[in-house]
Amino acid sequence: MTQKLRFRDPDLAKRAASMIRRLAKGNTKMVKICHVCGTHEWTITHYGLRSFLPNNVEVIAGPGCPVCIVPASEIDEAVQLALNGAVVICFGDLLRVPGSKMSLLDAKAEGADVRVVYGVSDAVKMAWKEREKDFVFFAVGFETTSPSTAVEILNKPSRNISFLISHRMIPPAMKLLVEMKDLRLDGFIAPGHVSTIIGLKPYEIFPNQYHMPVVVAGFEPLDVLISIYMILKQLNKHEPSLENEYTRAVHDEGNPKARKIMEEAFETVDGRWRGLGNISSSKFNLKQEYEAYDAHMKHGVKVEGGVDSKQGCRCHLVVIGRIKPTECPLFMKDCTPQKPVGACMVSSEGTCKIWAKQPE
């Protein structure tokens, strides 16, 4: 379908860029647009979209990498479980994310059984197959990923698997960014795939309470350019609103079936985000009736505190878009994709890793 359509039409892209320049012309103030999705950062960097933008329009990357914002304490819990003999299963991106002392890859090097899967159902299948072993699935991800974990738990997997739930929600983090007065954001490009699940409603507070334009955007280069154009248009008219550019995938109501399944399995609690601190009502925990599948309850593991940032690392500033990766003194010197220091250099959706692979 998409191949026949012209989602990457260079002519349309040039015209969109020209429209953006025209809308921004005469704007004396810098317009700062924030996206909160690693895949948006990939599109922007890979296709060099920032080079299309005039000097007075800046697009910054917010906390859109679900792996990068997992606090060290939660990595420490997974490491502890792995070193104590559980088989810890995770997404590949998580393997090298630093904990306070070790990553899961370090634990693997010490002999722990740490495995990588494409999705949670692969982990559940492994547990059914190897009944003599104790499995823990490290469930990381935003609202795009959390429904799949919820489905597997509601389906009552074998009792030798439990879940370390680290799922977090994007809108509370966006609210935190808006309230950071010194960031002075002018608009949000909202994450398309998170929005396929949550729909438009959770974003209403941004135009209504904070006078902040929000455009839900897809991931083709033209989706991103058009959404920037839509935000500038709203700003020029002084009419901040919530618009959906990604109508081919995002319905206003999102995916009610997925949300119902999530509500059955999870409750919402406050959660700590690496680089951002505590954000109220931003994390999912398993409901009490599923505590047999809760790794915290089953294994009595709980790490408080933890060391989120190594000396010199500025991931905490990169993750909120306050600095660019190139402004960190460690970037591509002491911190490289081969030997990452901070979480943003580990994940393929981390801003530093994306910039390292595709320098602007």
Next chain:
Amino acid sequence: MCLAIPAKVVSVEKNTARVDFGEGVLREINVTLVDAKVGDYVLVHAGYAIQVLDEKEAQETIQLWNQILEVETRNGNDG
């Protein structure tokens, strides 16, 4: 990690579907979260279909872009 890839549904059995990611790359995915039929395009994330793509909306998006850009080009000075 929130990457999701479109695929065409080839067959459905209960909550499992076989989908084609293009050029014959077939995979089994879970379709619990959506109501997908054979021939639909679904967005697949970590082995789960998270939404059915709307082909009509996709075509209309392109038309809309063309319209916006044409109108703006006509009105603009440097278009």
